Amino acid sequence: MVYFLNYTRLLAVPPVRPIPTLSKDLIIEILIRVPVKSLVQSQLVCKAWLSLINHPAFVKSQLRHALSTQPHVISPKVIKHETFSLLDVDSRQIVAHLKFPRPRGEVTSVTIVGSANGIVCVAVQFKTTFPVRITDIYLWNPAMRQSKLLPSLFDYESADILSLRALGFGYDEVDHDFKVVVFGVLFPLGTCYAVYSDYRNAWRHISLPEPIRAIRAGTFDVCVNGFLCGMRNKYVMMSFDLNQEVLNCAIKFPVMNLAHAQHFRNCAAKLPVINDDNDHDYELDGEITHVIAFNNSVAVVMLMESNKKINFWTLDDGTTCLRGRGLEASWTPMLSIVLTIPASLIYGYFSNGNLQLAVVMNDVKMLVSCNADKKEARIAPLSVKMADDLHNRVIFKYTESLVSLQGFTDMSAKTTNVGKYSKPLLVLVSLCCLLFFNLSFS
Structure with a gap:
């Protein structure tokens, strides 16, 4: 039996569009946004990705992006x-x-x-x-x-x-x-x-x-x-x-004077009234001070005045003072949070411009979120489990x-080989790449 090819029909077929490819820079921009666990798995896709993800420049780029977003x-x-x-x-x-x-x-x-x-x-x-x-x-x-x-x-x-x-x-x-x-x-x-x-x-x-x-x-x-x-x-x-x-x-930590007291009165944020049964099972620690980080500088939060006021200060010219070059510490008063009932201050932490304070009031663990610019303070609701985990001294x-230090050993007993990869992982990464490509050029 003999078959004949229809060359006319073949020539009429339109050319197939080439699959779009991503530049190396675009692939890097995508991968630095992928969770570290997936990046570790992505090293198994091919030797090129293994080399890319392990490269010191990529490790630094991933870290820089993570520090700005996590x-x-x-x-x-x-x-x-x-x-x-x-x-x-x-x-x-x-x-x-x-x-x-x-x-x-x-x-x-x-x-x-x-x-x-x-x-x-x-x-x-x-x-x-x-x-x-x-x-x-x-x-x-x-x-x-x-x-x-x-x-x-x-x-x-x-x-x-x-x-x-x-x-x-x-x-x-x-x-x-x-x-x-x-x-x-x-x-x-x-x-x-x-x-x-x-x-x-x-x-x-x-x-x-x-x-x-x-x-x-x-x-x-x-x-x-x-x-x-x-x-x-x-x-x-x-x-x-x-x-x-x-x-x-x-x-030396800041010491209150008349000018500081007047400043705190002018920038005080008062919490909503909380019912007080005057029967506290927790012990109040008196004046408490915690050192925290604020906008790349050193700050302190201090629980004062019979456990009913929290003052927030920042350190001026911190680098010279911290080096111990004979310069006495100078502190700037920033915000005062007025509590409606006595509290115990656990710690302070800054996130997205807001001062987060873990406190215990009326035997209840809570998170107080403060905006220093607007001079506002509010109580953020917490689950019981979250409250227990948050209320630590530090x-x-x-x-x-992806930072790996000399002498590091893998905690996992599993071994992997380059070239053997998971299909679901490859499909997921491919979809992310195509999605990013379409969003960038649409």
Whole structure:
């Protein structure tokens, strides 16, 4: 049997339009908006994407975009010694629970020291027969499911035993280095602090010329412009310069004068009236001060006047003062929140220009949202679960990132190979690319 082709008919068929292709720059703009978990999976699509997503320039672009768009905070509250809550303060929702790899041994506490550029520093204390508790410190990227244990700070079996007082973690933007700071008493050297550099992968012990007393135990509250800041005590703030690795423990908190009092009266925001049964089961702590970050500067919130007023101040010329160059701290009064009943202040946090205050009033945990420009304050409703997770003494900003440090190991036992990918993932990414293409050029 013989078949004949109809060439006339073939020539009449219109040419097929070529499939539109996206430029590399456009693909990057799409991918930096994809969640980190999906980006990790997208590395399996092809070798080109693997190379692109692992490139340092792409990692920086993804981080820069995430820092500008993700308003999440991570709560130090631990569930079963291994899980932390990831919260969205603006929507007042629990976004996820971050599971930390459970260390071996009998754990007494797991504490978040700080968070920077998607890396979370975690301190784990173990029960031990030594005079002090053994503390292991980890750096952890929850989104990448990678972590590493830092080198031991000292020899537990020698006389060099450190009594921990304060810990801090931040990113040195000058040297592009993650650093951990431990402050305490090292025998027989006396009062000192130690600094871990991820770049050096080593600790550096620094002795202080004079012993510093009355240091509040805990962690530094915030990291602002390369400075770790926290309370030394109720009257003085301390700061640590991550680049120069210098500690300053002599920054005085603001003291009220007549001009400040008049300013606060003129910019007071009063909360709505709350029914008070005058039968409080919670204990009021008296005057409370918390160090917070505000518009890339240091600020403090202070609970005063019989627990019925919260004053908000910002630090002037913070960089010079924080470096400890002999300049006395100067504070500007910003806003006063007048409470209708006595309260206990848990913490303060800035998000999208609003001051968020976690307080307890009339035995009820609540979030007070304040607008400093409009001098307004309102109570934001919270679910019971959200209230429990939010009401911690310190919370930290957290941003998903692709940052991977030297020495990181994968927490997952699964192994993957380039070229083997999930069809649903590929279809999803392809649809996102086409959608972005159509929206951009329609």
